[in-house]
Amino acid sequence: MSKAHQRRKQPEAVRQQVLEVAARLSLREGPARVTLEAVSQAAGVSKGGLLHHFPSKQALLDGMFDDLVGKFGQAIDEEMARHPAEAGRFTRAYLAVCFSPEHSGESDGWKTLVTELLAEPHLRARWRLWSERQAERHAATDGSVDAELVRFAVDGLWLSQLLDAPGPGPERQRALMDRLIALSRL
Amino acid sequence: MSKAHQRRKQPEAVRQQVLEVAARLSLREGPARVTLEAVSQAAGVSKGGLLHHFPSKQALLDGMFDDLVGKFGQAIDEEMARHPAEAGRFTRAYLAVCFSPEHSGESDGWKTLVTELLAEPHLRARWRLWSERQAERHAATDGSVDAELVRFAVDGLWLSQLLDAPGPGPERQRALMDRLIALSRL
DNA sequence: AGAAACATACCATCTGGACGGTTTTTTGTC
DNA sequence: GACAAAAAACCGTCCAGATGGTATGTTTCT
Numbered sequence: 001m002s003k004a005h006q007r008r009k010q011p012e013a014v015r016q017q018v019l020e021v022a023a024r025l026s027l028r029e030g031p032a033r034v035t036l037e038a039v040s041q042a043a044g045v046s047k048g049g050l051l052h053h054f055p056s057k058q059a060l061l062d063g064m065f066d067d068l069v070g071k072f073g074q075a076i077d078e079e080m081a082r083h084p085a086e087a088g089r090f091t092r093a094y095l096a097v098c099f100s101p102e103h104s105g106e107s108d109g110w111k112t113l114v115t116e117l118l119a120e121p122h123l124r125a126r127w128r129l130w131s132e133r134q135a136e137r138h139a140a141t142d143g144s145v146d147a148e149l150v151r152f153a154v155d156g157l158w159l160s161q162l163l164d165a166p167g168p169g170p171e172r173q174r175a176l177m178d179r180l181i182a183l184s185r186l
Numbered sequence: 187m188s189k190a191h192q193r194r195k196q197p198e199a200v201r202q203q204v205l206e207v208a209a210r211l212s213l214r215e216g217p218a219r220v221t222l223e224a225v226s227q228a229a230g231v232s233k234g235g236l237l238h239h240f241p242s243k244q245a246l247l248d249g250m251f252d253d254l255v256g257k258f259g260q261a262i263d264e265e266m267a268r269h270p271a272e273a274g275r276f277t278r279a280y281l282a283v284c285f286s287p288e289h290s291g292e293s294d295g296w297k298t299l300v301t302e303l304l305a306e307p308h309l310r311a312r313w314r315l316w317s318e319r320q321a322e323r324h325a326a327t328d329g330s331v332d333a334e335l336v337r338f339a340v341d342g343l344w345l346s347q348l349l350d351a352p353g354p355g356p357e358r359q360r361a362l363m364d365r366l367i368a369l370s371r372l
Numbered sequence: 373a374g375a376a377a378c379a380t381a382c383c384a385t386c387t388g389g390a391c392g393g394t395t396t397t398t399t400g401t402c
Numbered sequence: 403g404a405c406a407a408a409a410a411a412c413c414g415t416c417c418a419g420a421t422g423g424t425a426t427g428t429t430t431c432t
Contacts, residue, residue: 128351
């Protein structure tokens with residue numbers, strides 16, 4: 001495991017690798033398995049090296065959170081940029097980022113967000129901040145009761161997938177999506 | 187803390203107390219803080235006493251889960267018994283149990299369920315089982331796309347409360363509920 | 373008396389992280 | 403551009419504390 005010692009140093013790549021590995025670990029095996037040892041091992045870095053990038057475990061978890069929230073927000077913004085500013089645009093982008101095939105890669109990360117939020121109550125304050133800012137930014141186009149309802153439903157559907165619940169079949173999921181999109185336009 | 191040693195022995199009460207304390211702890215301070223020490227202390231039992239009721243930590247967590255799922259299902263059944271078997275009855279009971287003031291006491295327990303499920307991936311199989319059975323039992327009255335959508339929205343709203351997200355104000359929440367109930371009737 | 377319901381003491385393991393060392397990269401200087 | 407020096411990016415080890423669990427009492431119920 002002394003690879004990183006010899007290879008060309010690219011700290012940013014290592015940092016990113018660590019964050020991804022930690023997220024995957026947290027999602028698949030539960031937050032309890034996210035130990036410095038396990039993460040460093042899976043990321044191909046020594047524990048000392050890991051602690052160089054993230055001076056404490058708390059810092060690692062916070063780093064994960066910030067990284068994920070950042071990526072999620074960016075994905076939504078990009079998705080929104082592809083559509084005119086009609087009513088419900090934000091809500092539809094929210095839906096697309098959570099379920100469209102193009103974003104399926106990141107959706108695992110998005111799931112990790114909740115896992116973290118539930119495991120680390122102190123992060124909830126930051127989440128609240130982000131959440132409030134979004135609501136405020138898109139109050140004009142997405143402030144309706146139905147839009148909010150749709151976003152809640154998206155969260156619920158997404159949670160059920162996260163819990164390995166018996167999700168709706170593909171065709172039914174399609175029907176659900178269509179219904180949600182329709183509601184977002186009201 | 188040698189109270190339990192002297193007081194009249196009522197093992198069932200102690201067991202229940204332990205489960206409640208553990209749930210509260212998991213919800214407020216995160217799953218990581220649910221240690222045998224902390225739980226036993228908060229429940230007024232020694233660690234040995236705790237391990238007498240739950241031979242391992244795994245058993246404690248499983249016990250918590252079973253207890254909560256059981257109570258949740260029972261609350262829904264009771265709520266349903268008070269209404270005729272119309273379309274969407276299960277969905278409305280689901281909603282009522284999650285948000286009506288009468289069930290506000292237990293709602294903390296429901297929240298703990300998700301906390302546990304995300305922290306302990308192995309419980310997801312059991313959850314899936316329960317979930318499938320419910321869907322099957324009420325397919326006739328609550329199988330519509332809209333009913334499922336409403337239940338997802340309930341989960342989402344409930345998750346947002348769990349995360350201390352900026353929930354809707356009381357009047358808006360009322361509006362949301364009305365809308366959800368209306369959708370459950372379609 | 374015997375089993376169940378506790379308590380107390382103790383142990384093995386794991387985990388976070390502090391520490392000192394080594395190698396690579398960057399920076400400043402001529 | 404050369405080259406020393408400082409900083410950054412790592413590695414490997416060790417340790418104190420926490421945690422789950424065991425072993426062995428002691429009291430209370432039946």
